[in-house]
Amino acid sequence: APVRLEDYRPTDYLIDTVSLDVRLHPTATRILAELAIRPNPAGRAGAALELDGDELELVSVALDGGALAPGAYEASPSGLTLHAPPERAFRLSIETRVNPTANTKLMGLYRSSGVYCTQCEAEGFRRITYFLDRPDVMAVYTTRIEAEEAEAPVLLGNGDPVERGALPNGRHYAVWRDPHPKPCYLFALVGGKLGRVGGEIVTRSGRKVELGVYVEPGKESRAGYALDALVRSMRWDEQAFGCEYDLSVFNIVAVSDFNMGAMENKGLNIFNDKYVLASPETATDADYAAIEAIIAHEYFHNWTGNRITCRDWFQLCLKEGLTVFRDQEFSSDERSRPVKRIADVRALRAQQFAEDSGPLAHPVRPSVYREINNFYTATVYEKGAEVIRMLKTLIGPEAFKAGMDLYFHRCDGTAATIEDFLACFAEASGRDLSHFSLWYRQAGTPSVAVRTAYDAEDRTLRLDFAQSTPPTPGQTEKEPVVIPIRLGLVSAQGRGAPLKTADGRTLEDGLFVLDKTADSLTLIEVPADPVPSLLRGFSAPVRLEQELGPAELLTLFRRDEDPFNRWQAAQTYAMRLMVRAVEALRAQQPPEFDQGFAVALGELLAATDDHAFAAQVMALPSEADVARELGREIDPDAVLHARKALRSFVGQTAGDRLAQTYSRLETTGPYSPDAASAGRRSLRNAALDLLTAGDPGRGIPLAQAQFASADNMTDQIGALAILAQHPGPAREEALAAFGEHFAADPLVLDKWFGLQAAIPEAATLDRVRGLMRHPAFSLSNPNRTRALVGTFAMANLSQFHRADGAGYAFLADMVLQLDGSNPQLAARLLGAFRTWRSLEQGRRAQAETQLRRVAAKEGLSPDVSDIVTRSLA
Ligand code: ARG
Ligand code: ZN
Numbered sequence: 096a097p098v099r100l101e102d103y104r105p106t107d108y109l110i111d112t113v114s115l116d117v118r119l120h121p122t123a124t125r126i127l128a129e130l131a132i133r134p135n136p137a138g139r140a141g142a143a144l145e146l147d148g149d150e151l152e153l154v155s156v157a158l159d160g161g162a163l164a165p166g167a168y169e170a171s172p173s174g175l176t177l178h179a180p181p182e183r184a185f186r187l188s189i190e191t192r193v194n195p196t197a198n199t200k201l202m203g204l205y206r207s208s209g210v211y212c213t214q215c216e217a218e219g220f221r222r223i224t225y226f227l228d229r230p231d232v233m234a235v236y237t238t239r240i241e242a243e244e245a246e247a248p249v250l251l252g253n254g255d256p257v258e259r260g261a262l263p264n265g266r267h268y269a270v271w272r273d274p275h276p277k278p279c280y281l282f283a284l285v286g287g288k289l290g291r292v293g294g295e296i297v298t299r300s301g302r303k304v305e306l307g308v309y310v311e312p313g314k315e316s317r318a319g320y321a322l323d324a325l326v327r328s329m330r331w332d333e334q335a336f337g338c339e340y341d342l343s344v345f346n347i348v349a350v351s352d353f354n355m356g357a358m359e360n361k362g363l364n365i366f367n368d369k370y371v372l373a374s375p376e377t378a379t380d381a382d383y384a385a386i387e388a389i390i391a392h393e394y395f396h397n398w399t400g401n402r403i404t405c406r407d408w409f410q411l412c413l414k415e416g417l418t419v420f421r422d423q424e425f426s427s428d429e430r431s432r433p434v435k436r437i438a439d440v441r442a443l444r445a446q447q448f449a450e451d452s453g454p455l456a457h458p459v460r461p462s463v464y465r466e467i468n469n470f471y472t473a474t475v476y477e478k479g480a481e482v483i484r485m486l487k488t489l490i491g492p493e494a495f496k497a498g499m500d501l502y503f504h505r506c507d508g509t510a511a512t513i514e515d516f517l518a519c520f521a522e523a524s525g526r527d528l529s530h531f532s533l534w535y536r537q538a539g540t541p542s543v544a545v546r547t548a549y550d551a552e553d554r555t556l557r558l559d560f561a562q563s564t565p566p567t568p569g570q571t572e573k574e575p576v577v578i579p580i581r582l583g584l585v586s587a588q589g590r591g592a593p594l595k596t597a598d599g600r601t602l603e604d605g606l607f608v609l610d611k612t613a614d615s616l617t618l619i620e621v622p623a624d625p626v627p628s629l630l631r632g633f634s635a636p637v638r639l640e641q642e643l644g645p646a647e648l649l650t651l652f653r654r655d656e657d658p659f660n661r662w663q664a665a666q667t668y669a670m671r672l673m674v675r676a677v678e679a680l681r682a683q684q685p686p687e688f689d690q691g692f693a694v695a696l697g698e699l700l701a702a703t704d705d706h707a708f709a710a711q712v713m714a715l716p717s718e719a720d721v722a723r724e725l726g727r728e729i730d731p732d733a734v735l736h737a738r739k740a741l742r743s744f745v746g747q748t749a750g751d752r753l754a755q756t757y758s759r760l761e762t763t764g765p766y767s768p769d770a771a772s773a774g775r776r777s778l779r780n781a782a783l784d785l786l787t788a789g790d791p792g793r794g795i796p797l798a799q800a801q802f803a804s805a806d807n808m809t810d811q812i813g814a815l816a817i818l819a820q821h822p823g824p825a826r827e828e829a830l831a832a833f834g835e836h837f838a839a840d841p842l843v844l845d846k847w848f849g850l851q852a853a854i855p856e857a858a859t860l861d862r863v864r865g866l867m868r869h870p871a872f873s874l875s876n877p878n879r880t881r882a883l884v885g886t887f888a889m890a891n892l893s894q895f896h897r898a899d900g901a902g903y904a905f906l907a908d909m910v911l912q913l914d915g916s917n918p919q920l921a922a923r924l925l926g927a928f929r930t931w932r933s934l935e936q937g938r939r940a941q942a943e944t945q946l947r948r949v950a951a952k953e954g955l956s957p958d959v960s961d962i963v964t965r966s967l968a
Contacts, residue, residue, distance in 0.1 A: 100409040100462040106227050107138030108180070113234045113279075115224070117204075119211050119242035119286050122194045124204060125154065128224040130234075133184035144177040146225035149203070149218070153225070154190035175225040191224050198222070199875060199916040207352035208311065210287030211247060212365055214358055217408055217467045220279035230278035230405045231510040240284055241268040247286035249309065253277075253361045255343045273361055275341065276508065278404050283360030285348045290315040294322050296329055298339045304329075309348040310372060317372040320383060320768065321347065321390050328391040331425050336499060338398040347371065347390070351841065354877055354919050355471065357389050359396030366393070369842055369878055375766035377843050379809040380773035387429065392422040398503065406510040408467045412459045412535070413513055415471075416479020423480060430770035433658035434707040440633045440659070441711075443481065445719060446473035447636070451540045452723070453929040454966045456567035460513055460535040463569075465961040468919050474538070481636040482534045486520060488579045488634055489531065489608065494524035530610060531577045538567040541576055543609065544640040547627055555597070556584070556621040561613040562637070568968060578609040581634040584618070584625035585655050587646075595619050605631065626650045631657040643667070645691050652695055658708060665712045668692045669741065673721050676737035681730060686740045693748035700749070700756050700782070707774030713781040715742060718855075718892040728935045735855050735893040739788070746789020753786040757797065766807040773809070780813035787817050795825055802829050812846055819850050844871050845882035852887040859894045860901055863887050874913060877920050884909050888927035895927060896934060900941030903928075907945040910959060911952055918956030925949065925962045943967070 109132070116127040134140060153170040156163055158181075169176045175189065198205035203222025204213050213219065221228040238252040244267040250259070254273025261267050271284075289309040296304050306325060308318040325347065332338040342362045349368035357366040370389040373382055399421060400414035427435045450456060450473050457470070459479045464470055487495040498520035506515055513535050521528045546559040560580070564573035583605050584594065594602035597617040607616050626647045630639050643651070643664075651664035669692055676686030696713065703709045718738055722729045746753065760779040762772065783801070787794025795818065802814035815833055818826045830851065837843040852863050866872060866883055873879050888895045888906050895902040906927055913921035931942035949955075950963045 097463050097465050098408075098467075100407070100460075103407055103409075105137040106135055106229070106232055107142035108132050108144050108227065109135045110227060110232055110234045112237070114237045114239075116239045117241065117284060119195075119240065119247060121196045121206065121246075124193050124195055124211075126191045126193065126224050128187075128189045128191070128226075130187045130189070130226075131184065132180070132187055134182055141179070141182060144180045146175040146177075147218070147221040147228040148172060148174050148191075148225045149222045150193075151222065151225060152192045154192050155188075156190070157188040159186050160188070170225075189225050193223065200919065201352055201354045201877070201917060202919070204284075205352070207350040209246075210285065210289065210348075210350055211242070212285050212287075212348065212350050213283045213360075214354065214365065215282050215360070216280040216358060217471075218280075220282055223282075226279055228279055229407065230280060231407065233276040233278055233404070233508075233510060235272075235274060235276050236282060237270065237272045238282075238284060239268055239270045240286055241266060242286045247288070249285070249287060249289045249291075251283075251285040251309070251346055251348065251363055253281070253283055253363050255362075273342075275361060275402070277361050277401060278510065281359070281361045281401055281404075283358070283363045283365055285309070285363065285365065288312055289348065290318075292318045292322055294326060296326055296340075298329070299333045300339060302340065303343065304340050305344050307344070307346045308371065309346065310368065311349070311351070314349075314372055317374045317377070318349070320373045321349075321366075321371045321386055324387040324390040325394060327387075327429065328394045328425060331391070331428065332395055332398070332421075335424065335428070336398070336421065336503075338395075338503070340397065341402070345394075347393075351878070352876055354917070357393045359393045359400055361397070361401050364393040366390075367878065369845070372842060373768075375768075375807040377808055377837075377840060379812060379846075380768060380776060382808075383768040384426070384430070384773070388422050388426050391425045392418055395421045395425070402508065403502070403506045404510045406512050408464070408470070409460055409462065410512050411467075411470060412475045412479035412482075413511060413516055415476045416459065417483055417516075419476050419480035420483040431705070431707055431774070433662075434705075434711060434770075434774070436632060436659055437662050437708075437711045439477075443473070443477045443636060444723070445717065447477045448540050448638075448723060449719070449930055450474055451478070451538065451567070452565070452726075453932065454568060454968060455926065455929045455962070456538045458536050458538045458570075462536070465964075466922070466957045468958055469922055469961050478636055485534070485577075485579050485635055486528075486531065488581070488606065489577070490520060490524040490526055494526075495520070497523035533574060533576050537564065537573060537576060538570055539564040539573060540636065540638055541578065542638045542640055543578060543580070543630075543635075545627070545629060546642070549621065549623075549625070551623060554619065554621050554623075556618045556625060556627070557615060558582075558607075558618070558627060559613070559615045560607075560609045562609055563612070568965065575610060575612045578635045578637060580607045580609055580629060581605050581631040581657075582607055583628045583631060583655075583657065584621060585628050585651055586622055586625050587650050587654075593620075606634075628655050628657055628660045630660075630663075632659045633663075645671075645689065649691055649695055653698070658705075662708070662711055665692070665695070666716055668695075669715045670721065670724055672741050673716065673734075673737045674724055676740055677721065677725065677730075677733045680733045680736055686737055688741060688744045690748060693745045696745065697749045697752040700752050705774070706760065706778035707770065710774065710777035710781040713778070713785060715745075722892060722930070722933070725933075727933050729896075729930075729933055729938075730935050731893040731896040731938075732898070742785060742788040744789070746785040746787070746794075748789070750786060750789050750793070753782045753789075754793070756782040757786060776807075776809050776813070780810065780817075783814070784817050787821070791821050795821060799825055799829070802833075808843070808846075812850070816850055819854055822856065838871065841871060841876075841879070845878050848872070848879065848882040849886040849890075852883050853891045855891060855893045857894070857897070859887070859891065860897070860905060863905070874909075875916065877917065880909075880913070880920060880924075885924060885927075888924060896938050896942075898937060898941075900938070900944065903942050903945040907949050910949055914952075914956050914959045918958040921956065922958035922962045925959055925966070928966050931966070 112131040114129040118125045195206045202219040240250040250269035252271025257270045259269040290312040294306040347364045349371035353367035399417045501519040541564045544561045548557045648664045648668045655661045679686045798814045798817040805811035910921045
């Protein structure tokens with residue numbers, strides 16, 4: 096049955112302390128839980144106590160040390176009920192048995208490459224012991240972990256270490272105590288053979304904290320960057336948000352089987368090793384940036400998520416949207432702010448806009464769910480972060496800071512709601528945020544249409560704005576939202592003009608707030624021919640429909656003081672060319688392009704010293720971007736060919752400039768992952784990529800040479816990715832060499848799997864099938880599966896959406912196969928169908944057939960069943 100926000104009520108019982116004794120064993124781990132329980136004054140007196148369970152085996156249960164009468168309770172794998180518990184505080188002792196080796200769902204206690212680890216968010220703790228498994232039940236935890244010392248020399252828990260020692264028969268134990276009350280989803284333990292790199296930090300108020308990053312033994316040399324990122328995160332959070340760490344130990348453990356990116360367990364973050372391990376030879380610049388961001392994200396959760404947690408899972412964005420905002424700010428401060436913004440907006444459009452326009456659309460704070468694991472989405476995370484960013488834009492940085500301080504002060508130690516959060520900002524700013532809060536409840540991406548009229552005589556510029564949001568599942572009627580639009584005027588001659596409104600004010604910070612269906616703004620004393628630069632910095636997560644001609648776009652591209660809009664102007668220009676090319680191709684005409692874009696690109700390459708920015712300009716909108724722009728009746732083959740044609744045209748037109756850029760940016764000296772060096776490499780690789788697209792005869796030998804001589808993964812895989820786009824022996828030789836060289840390095844092989852899965856050729860599906868038989872491939876490892884199957888389905892538009900439906904059938908097979916072992920992963924992959932209704936009708940029919948085939952399977956998991964049902968609705 097679906098869970099609804101409106102049905103929330105507090106629990107009838109509270110659990111104040113939890114004492115766990117976990118005896119690790121590969122197939123029969125025993126968990127003795129002692130729970131101090133009392134009636135909740137806010138609950139119903141005399142109610143039954145209903146503890147959650149999931150695939151649990153009950154060994155014994157006792158109340159205040161005494162056995163329970165058989166009729167007093169009822170136990171099943173999915174719950175333990177005490178019919179009439181005492182109407183006073185009492186102690187419940189529960190012993191359960193679980194099999195970590197057989198736990199392929201990777202929720203609860205499981206083993207990854209022999210290491211015992213846990214994942215409890217959202218509802219995994221109930222797979223360890225019976226509990227009130229919901230975030231508003233907060234307790235103080237003590238964990239004793241016992242294991243065979245040879246099997247698990249390292250034993251880690253939440254909080255501070257209290258005690259450890261040897262036991263007879265080669266066993267040993269460790270006790271950890273976490274003094275901070277927390278919900279059970281933040282519980283974690285780890286036991287295994289692990290290598291460690293350590294550090295130490297003294298917090299602002301003088302607390303000494305020992306830092307540890309634990310990895311597979313032998314991989315310690317790849318853990319240094321994660322540790323460095325952790326130290327920088329801790330410093331930054333003190334300075335930027337006044338948040339200080341609150342335990343004597345902070346540990347991070349990398350495991351190789353993990354459903355998501357990482358998990359913020361109190362004092363014991365557990366990571367997908369992909370987001371910890373890095374060396375120049377095995378990780379790309381993008382990997383380094385992702386490690387930095389995710390290390391920061393999980394650490395930042397210590398305040399936004401752990402100290403202040405969520406009342407219920409509908410409030411997930413309370414911690415996730417805010418923490419994404421915080422990690423984005425961190426990366427912006429550590430690297431280039433404009434480049435980070437461009438990258439984030441690219442990702443937002445690719446993931447969240449796609450989600451928001453299809454059958455899986457939901458509000459940032461959903462009001463109903465069947466399976467909470469399916470709501471760890473781009474909407475909750477990335478749009479959730481955009482909403483925070485808009486809040487800051489609307490009330491200003493000082494009021495935002497005051498609101499955050501108030502939130503930390505008032506809500507610390509509580510399980511809070513979005514209303515609690517917003518109340519702090521309303522109070523700090525003196526503003527009414529009730530209209531703004533609609534962003535949390537209303538799904539769909541708003542469109543803002545703008546018309547501009549310049550009156551040369553009066554020297555006034557009138558901007559007419561109109562907003563609308565398309566219907567989404569369950570929400571047919573939409574209301575206008577509060578849209579902060581940052582704007583400026585750019586003239587063909589040079590500097591931007593000041594923004595004076597008709598009533599004689601200057602528009603503060605260039606901010607116009609559109610909060611009605613339609614509104615207009617008149618600017619006075621506007622010099623001739625201004626080009627309005629709207630939605631600067633992407634000030635709201637909306638689609639902007641602004642009629643700008645090629646000359647105006649080029650003016651923005653060349654002169655806008657807002658770097659985001661310079662980049663956006665180039666993207667819009669390229670997008671137009673591709674959309675027109677798709678139309679031409681579908682009418683059996685050859686695509687034609689004007690020189691404007693390529694010429695401007697050449698100018699940029701000649702002049703810029705912001706390499707990372709230039710690389711972002713050169714990366715044309717993706718096939719999926721073009722498909723979204725088209726919106727309906729999409730023919731992915733036409734999109735592929737239109738994009739190829741433009742890349743080839745630009746590569747030819749700007750060929751010499753690209754070649755110069757490529758040779759000019761050659762680096763010497765040892766690899767460094769810093770943003771400036773990474774920027775150089777990204778521009779150099781982007782230049783080679785376009786050069787090769789325009790003239791393979793010129794580019795392929797360069798790519799081959801780079802592939803052979805590169806001393807770092809960024810340049811090596813960059814060259815390989817270019818070679819991969821051009822069929823022939825050069826490609827196959829390079830792929831074979833790479834596969835052999837990294838045969839023993841699973842994380843690098845993932846790049847190799849992914850690269851091949853993304854080749855936009857008809858033979859790719861067979862190649863993917865072949866790679867599934869590769870000795871290093873395994874469907875039981877989520878990283879391998881996502882690299883091969885996930886990349887094929889999510890990052891190879893033309894081949895997943897093959898006209899014959901074979902791509903869809905393949906994915907449906909994979910989903911059905913995986914659903915038995917890892918439903919969360921299966922449901923994620925099935926999300927690849929989320930755009931199916933916008934395809935041309937032949938493909939739409941093929942996709943529907945496969946979705947129906949999945950839906951018809953008996954015994955589907957709640958995870959897959961939820962996605963397939965919503966996809967077909
Ligand atoms: N809270 C984690 C993060 O944002 C994500 C964990 C999600 N896990 C899950 N099983 N849905 O980093
Ligand atoms: Zn998070």
